[in-house]
Amino acid sequence: MNARDDTLSDDAAFRAELRSLLRRAHESGVDVKGGWECRNGDGDPDWDVVVTEVEKRADSDVDANSDVDADADADADPR
Incomplete structure (x- = not known):
């Protein structure tokens, strides 16, 4: 597998x-x-990469491919 095979745009x-x-x-x-x-x-x-498992939300089975939750988490300021 070559990390440069696909361009992430x-x-x-x-x-x-x-x-x-x-x-x-x-x-x-x-x-x-x-x-x-x-x-x-x-x-x-x-980079320093940290992966943690999170608890599934009750509505997570509705659309397993949705980025809605990820977008909300990405915009949150942890400070």
């Missing part, structure tokens, strides 16, 4: 790819909870 495409990656890993038995440093060498930024 917007936030929705990024979220869809991230969701797909997490689901594939989970379905394969990978523990996706935790934190990782993603070092990318010169020219590209480094």
Whole structure:
């Protein structure tokens, strides 16, 4: 798998790819909870990635592919 195969042109495409990656890993038995440093060498930024499992909302089964909840969480200021 080459991370540069598909161009992510917007936030929705990024979220869809991230969701797909997490689901594939989970379905394969990978523990996706935790934190990782993603070092990318010169020219590209480094990131700290943290994944936590959240409780499903009662309405989450209505549209499992909706980004509505993710959009609301992304806009929230945790401070």
